[in-house]
Amino acid sequence: MELTALANGAEQVDSAIVLINGGQVKIVPDSSTMKFSVFVPPTPGYIPRNDPNRQILTISVVRTDGTPIPKRDVALALVAAENTAGHLHSGNPPKPAGFLNGAATAQVNTGPTGIIHTVTFEAPEPSGPVTINGTSTGATPGSATVNVGLFTLSPYGPGAGYTLIGGDTHGGKHPGNHYATASHISALQRLAGSYNVRFHSGLQYNDASLQFGGLFDYAWETTPWNLPHAGHREGMHRDLRIYADTVNHLPGLSGAQLRHMKKYWKDALGGTIHLETDHWHLVHP
Numbered sequence: 271m272e273l274t275a276l277a278n279g280a281e282q283v284d285s286a287i288v289l290i291n292g293g294q295v296k297i298v299p300d301s302s303t304m305k306f307s308v309f310v311p312p313t314p315g316y317i318p319r320n321d322p323n324r325q326i327l328t329i330s331v332v333r334t335d336g337t338p339i340p341k342r343d344v345a346l347a348l349v350a351a352e353n354t355a356g357h358l359h360s361g362n363p364p365k366p367a368g369f370l371n372g373a374a375t376a377q378v379n380t381g382p383t384g385i386i387h388t389v390t391f392e393a394p395e396p397s398g399p400v401t402i403n404g405t406s407t408g409a410t411p412g413s414a415t416v417n418v419g420l421f422t423l424s425p426y427g428p429g430a431g432y433t434l435i436g437g438d439t440h441g442g443k444h445p446g447n448h449y450a451t452a453s454h455i456s457a458l459q460r461l462a463g464s465y466n467v468r469f470h471s472g473l474q475y476n477d478a479s480l481q482f483g484g485l486f487d488y489a490w491e492t493t494p495w496n497l498p499h500a501g502h503r504e505g506m507h508r509d510l511r512i513y514a515d516t517v518n519h520l521p522g523l524s525g526a527q528l529r530h531m532k533k534y535w536k537d538a539l540g541g542t543i544h545l546e547t548d549h550w551h552l553v554h555p
Contacts, residue, residue: 292406292407292408292409292410293331293332293333293339293342293406293408293409293410294331294332294334294409294410294412295329295330295331295344295404295405295406295409295410295411295412296328296329296330296331296332296404296412297327297328297329297346297402297404297412297413297414298327298328298414299325299326299327299328299391299402299414299416300325300326300327300328301325301416302414302415302416302417303416303417303418303419303421304323304325304393304416304417304418305323305393305418305419305420306323306393306394306395306396306397306418306419306420306483306484306485306503307321307322307323307368307392307393307394307395308321308395308503309321309322309395310497310500310501311497313497313500314544315500315544315545315546315551316500316501316544322392322393323392323393324390324391324392324393325390325391325393325416326387326388326389326390326391327346327370327387327389327390327391327402327414328385328386328387329344329346329378329380329385329386329389329404330380330384330385330386331344331380331384331406331409332384337384338380338383338384338385339380339384340380340381340382340383340384341379341380341381341382341384342379342380342384342406342409343377343378343379343406343407344377344378344379344380344404344405344406345375345376345377345404345405345406346370346375346376346377346378346389346402346403346404347370347374347375347402347403348367348368348369348370348374348375348391348400348401348402348403349367349400349401349403350364350365350366350367350368350394350396350398350399350400350401351365351398351399351400351401352364352365354397354398354399355396355397355398355399355418355419355480355481355482355484356397356444356445356446356447356480356481356482357396357398357443357444357480357487357490358442358443358444358445359441359443359490359494361494363494363495365394365396365398365495366394366395366396366495367394367400368391368392368393368394368400368418369391369392370389370390370391370392370402371388371389371390372390372392376389391416393416393418394418394485395484395485395495395503396418396484396485396487396495397418397419397420397480397481397482397483397484397485398417398418398419398482398484399415399416399417399418400415400416400418401413401414401415402414402415402416418482418484419481419482419483419484420482420483420484420503420504420505421482422451422505423449423450423451423479423481423482423483423505424449424450424451424452424455424505425446425448425449425481426448426449426450426455426458426475426478427448429459429462430462430463430466431459431462431463431465431466431472431473432458432459432462432472432473432474432475433472433473433474433475434448434475435474435475435476435511436476436477436509439488440488440489440490440491441490441491443490444477444480444486444488444490446480446481447476447477447478447479447480447486447488448475448477448478449478449479449480449481449482449483449505450478450479450505450506450508451504451505451506451555453554453555454478454505454506454508454554454555457535457539457541457554458475458508458552458554460538460539461473461531461534461535461539461552462475464530464534464538465527465530465531465534468530469527469530473510473511473531474510474511475508475509475510475511476508476509476510476511476549477499477502477508477509478502478505478507478508478509479502479503479504479505479507483503483504483505484503485499485503486499486502486503487499501551501553506553506554506555507551507552507553508551508552508554509546509549509550509551509552510531510549510550510551510552511548511549512528512548512549512550513548513549531550535552535554539554540554541553541554542554
């Protein structure tokens with residue numbers, strides 16, 4: 271617009287840019303859902319994995335009519351929702367929220383077009399909603415939420431020839447510990463059925479995956495948001511108790527029972543077995 275004023279008795283005309291309003295920060299993810307990232311260090315019985323999952327965010331500051339405002343600085347930060355996706359614990363440290371361009375926060379400028387597509391959001395390892403918050407001086411803050419997880423897992427309920435254990439352990443902070451793929455559940459049911467017919471007793475199945483998969487930090491009291499479960503993320507892993515439980519006065523499995531299960535799981539079902547400290551770790555897609 272033009273400004274007209276008197277200066278030393280003479281009329282002066284100049285121009286100035288007037289910002290109609292401070293605008294609203296707008297954050298648009300490519301997708302509102304995405305799978306978690308998986309990082310597994312060299313661990314006995316597991317193949318190391320470096321599997322980040324990323325998507326692009328579109329950032330702008332828009333006027334009330336929706337037009338973008340050029341050359342605006344925008345500060346971005348992440349917040350993961352505590353007590354979600356099967357993790358009924360929170361505190362210090364906070365739940366991992368992933369990364370923005372490889373860091374916890376990002377500072378960007380909308381440039382001459384007012385719209386940028388150069389911010390990469392990397393999903394965290396635990397599942398659950400992550401909110402991306404954006405602020406810009408003089409503008410109304412904006413945010414967007416991405417639901418991180420694997421949304422195809424099914425609950426594995428009670429059935430013939432087995433019992434489900436472990437949901438009330440570890441302080442009760444991961445009670446929904448029996449989610450898996452449909453094919454994994456079918457394989458476990460067939461194994462339990464074969465075992466029951468042969469030995470007329472049942473198996474005890476412990477941790478599989480949480481409802482939406484992802485990092486399963488059952489040792490949350492000592493190592494929150496870290497291993498010990500290197501697997502148990504994608505509904506294809508299940509723990510099987512094989513040794514005696516002296517606390518609950520439960521016997522261990524005999525050599526004949528173990529040989530039968532090993533042969534059936536591997537030969538008939540095509541699964542694999544990892545021997546851990548006090549249980550078998552069954553893997554099947």
